[in-house]
Amino acid sequence: MYIVTAKEMYDIDDYTISEIGLEGKLLMENAGRAVSERVIKLIRETEPVCIFIGAGNNGGDGFVIARVLLDKGYLVQVVQVVPDEKITGDALFHKRVFIQCGGEVSYLTDLDLIREKVERVHVVIDAIIGIGVKGVLREPIQEIVRIINHSKACVISVDIPSGLPADEGIGEFTSIQADYTFVIAAAKESSFMVDTADFYGQWEIVPIGIPNFVFQNNTAKRQWAEEDFGKTIPSRHVHAHKGSHGKGLIIGGCSEMPGSLAMATKAALKAGAGLVAAGTTEKVISMIAAMCPEATYMILPEKDGYITGCTASPISNYDAIAVGIGLGRREETRHVVAELLNNAPCPLLIDADGLYHLKYQLEMLKQRSEPTIITPHPGEMAMLLGISISDLLSAPFHYTRDFAKANRVYIILKGKHTIITSPEGRQAMESSGNPGLAKGGTGDVLTGISLAMMMQQQELFDALCNACFIHGKSADIQIEEKQTYYDLMATDVIDGISKVYRAFPCKRV
Numbered sequence: 001m002y003i004v005t006a007k008e009m010y011d012i013d014d015y016t017i018s019e020i021g022l023e024g025k026l027l028m029e030n031a032g033r034a035v036s037e038r039v040i041k042l043i044r045e046t047e048p049v050c051i052f053i054g055a056g057n058n059g060g061d062g063f064v065i066a067r068v069l070l071d072k073g074y075l076v077q078v079v080q081v082v083p084d085e086k087i088t089g090d091a092l093f094h095k096r097v098f099i100q101c102g103g104e105v106s107y108l109t110d111l112d113l114i115r116e117k118v119e120r121v122h123v124v125i126d127a128i129i130g131i132g133v134k135g136v137l138r139e140p141i142q143e144i145v146r147i148i149n150h151s152k153a154c155v156i157s158v159d160i161p162s163g164l165p166a167d168e169g170i171g172e173f174t175s176i177q178a179d180y181t182f183v184i185a186a187a188k189e190s191s192f193m194v195d196t197a198d199f200y201g202q203w204e205i206v207p208i209g210i211p212n213f214v215f216q217n218n219t220a221k222r223q224w225a226e227e228d229f230g231k232t233i234p235s236r237h238v239h240a241h242k243g244s245h246g247k248g249l250i251i252g253g254c255s256e257m258p259g260s261l262a263m264a265t266k267a268a269l270k271a272g273a274g275l276v277a278a279g280t281t282e283k284v285i286s287m288i289a290a291m292c293p294e295a296t297y298m299i300l301p302e303k304d305g306y307i308t309g310c311t312a313s314p315i316s317n318y319d320a321i322a323v324g325i326g327l328g329r330r331e332e333t334r335h336v337v338a339e340l341l342n343n344a345p346c347p348l349l350i351d352a353d354g355l356y357h358l359k360y361q362l363e364m365l366k367q368r369s370e371p372t373i374i375t376p377h378p379g380e381m382a383m384l385l386g387i388s389i390s391d392l393l394s395a396p397f398h399y400t401r402d403f404a405k406a407n408r409v410y411i412i413l414k415g416k417h418t419i420i421t422s423p424e425g426r427q428a429m430e431s432s433g434n435p436g437l438a439k440g441g442t443g444d445v446l447t448g449i450s451l452a453m454m455m456q457q458q459e460l461f462d463a464l465c466n467a468c469f470i471h472g473k474s475a476d477i478q479i480e481e482k483q484t485y486y487d488l489m490a491t492d493v494i495d496g497i498s499k500v501y502r503a504f505p506c507k508r509v
Contacts, residue, residue, distance in 0.1 A: 324354020
């Protein structure tokens with residue numbers, strides 16, 4: 001599933017029409033019929049339906065929906081909320097076809113009459129304004145939106161709830177509150193934003209015949225789904241040995257936070273790493289060694305229970321390194337992050353306290369020749385950017401893309417919809433997981449899984465997407481089988497990793 005801005009969707013439509021030769025009338029017919037198929041599954045023939053239609057392609061889709069429902073025997077009323085001269089092009093063509101098929105169109109702007117119609121129907125289909133909305137709605141459309149929102153009818157929006165911006169980063173709007181939205185061709189950015197996602201209600205993408213390569217050529221954003229994981233899950237050779245699947249090092253842990261290192265280490269091994277070493281203080285090793293006997297351990301220099309360095313140890317022996325979990329925020333621990341930025345000869349993942357130290361060393365990112373991966377939650381990402389969390393969450397695609405390009409890093413921005421970004425600006429949204437993950441330690445588990453996936457035979461971007469999928473899917477399976485949102489623990493997520501792999505059998509070569 002691809003994710004687009006309004007401009008990207010317009011460009012995709014234009015290319016499909018002008019270069020491929022699929023006429024706009026045909027795409028509109030496909031869209032209207034696809035939405036109609038979903039609507040028919042939701043409502044009964046005896047439920048009166050009122051379709052509100054505006055100008056542009058959204059209104060044209062509405063005329064097709066009206067015709068299909070009328071033909072199926074549904075009780076359909078069509079209310080046009082813009083003057084006739086606003087209905088042009090392909091939309092006008094489909095309006096005429098609807099009328100030729102026995103349909104009737106009422107042009108209404110009287111708000112009392114509109115309110116009366118809305119109160120008498122069970123279902124309202126919103127085909128007023130599509131992705132081209134700019135700014136706050138004008139009257140009378142704004143009041144019509146309010147009337148629909150205050151009704152008891154089931155509200156179904158076509159492509160996007162009218163008035164809602166398609167793109168991230170737009171704060172002021174008045175929107176239809178839909179119960180269901182059938183999104184045309186590709187997801188819009190706003191369907192994933194904190195301030196706009198809820199207006200969609202339950203939503204689903206409906207394909208309309210646009211070829212896949214057109215999306216690939218016009219957007220760098222997509223959603224990572226189960227089928228993607230199924231296609232890219234790392235294979236295991238029948239003659240594989242422990243050295244075949246990576247030797248990883250995790251540096252962190254202090255006397256106050258030993259568990260974070262233990263969980264990250266165990267998660268890495270559970271996710272498929274061949275060998276994992278935990279680099280920490282001697283005291284922490286004695287505290288966690290029994291929790292993960294399969295790991296090896298590296299004693300690092302310390303002061304008052306906090307690590308002060310790591311390059312005296314043989315870090316060149318590892319295929320990937322993670323740093324930051326339970327590291328602490330003392331100034332002396334900052335040197336650990338700096339040493340690794342300067343000297344780690346392999347992919348380096350920075351998380352948790354490591355990100356706190358990274359904000360003082362951002363210039364060092366650009367000097368690294370090997371990949372760097374950061375895994376912030378919104379608060380940590382906002383700290384690195386020097387902006388507020390609310391600003392970040394209003395436009396997370398934009399901010400993470402710009403930061404990744406400027407600093408040559410991969411980013412996993414954690415959240416309900418996790419955004420993975422490459423240094424080239426490629427982005428994926430991964431939406432598995434549930435509220436049970438809102439608990440301390442789950443980020444440490446993701447770090448361990450990510451380290452393991454980074455060392456398998458797959459593209460790094462795919463590896464990070466797969467790590468997020470395993471993490472979230474494990475939590476989902478645990479909730480389905482035995483846990484609740486309240487009692488799910490980070491260690492339960494580790495235990496669920498094997499269940500994810502069982503659901504997607506390993507490829508052997």
